[in-house]
Amino acid sequence: MSAPPRHIPAGTSLHGVRWLRSSRSTGMNNCVETARPGSGPWQGLVAVRDSKNVTGPALLFTPDAWKEFLAGLS
Numbered sequence: 383m384s385a386p387p388r389h390i391p392a393g394t395s396l397h398g399v400r401w402l403r404s405s406r407s408t409g410m411n412n413c414v415e416t417a418r419p420g421s422g423p424w425q426g427l428v429a430v431r432d433s434k435n436v437t438g439p440a441l442l443f444t445p446d447a448w449k450e451f452l453a454g455l456s
Contacts, residue, residue, distance in 0.1 A: 387423065390440045396429055403433055416448075 390396060399417040407413030415436070417429045428448040431440040443451070 388442055390424065390429065390442065392437055392439060396424065396440065399429065401431070401436070407433065 396417060396419055399419050401415040401417045403415045404413045413433050415431050415433050417431075417440075419425055419427060419429060424442060426445070427442045428445055429440040429442055430448075432438060
């Protein structure tokens with residue numbers, strides 16, 4: 383089994399996903415957005431992108447890695 387990809391060169395490659403902006407984002411568009419791709423090679427992963435650059439790259443995390451990251455912030 384190959385390792386899952388770690389990034390997507392352009393966030394726009396994730397067609398049809400619903401991007402969610404952090405509830406802590408200000409109106410200045412200075413936060414991150416996440417998505418949960420439901421199909422394709424990224425299914426089951428958490429995609430994260432910069433809300434200021436929605437056509438830029440997206441990083442990919444396993445759900446467990448993302449939960450651990452969020453837990454480390456609090």
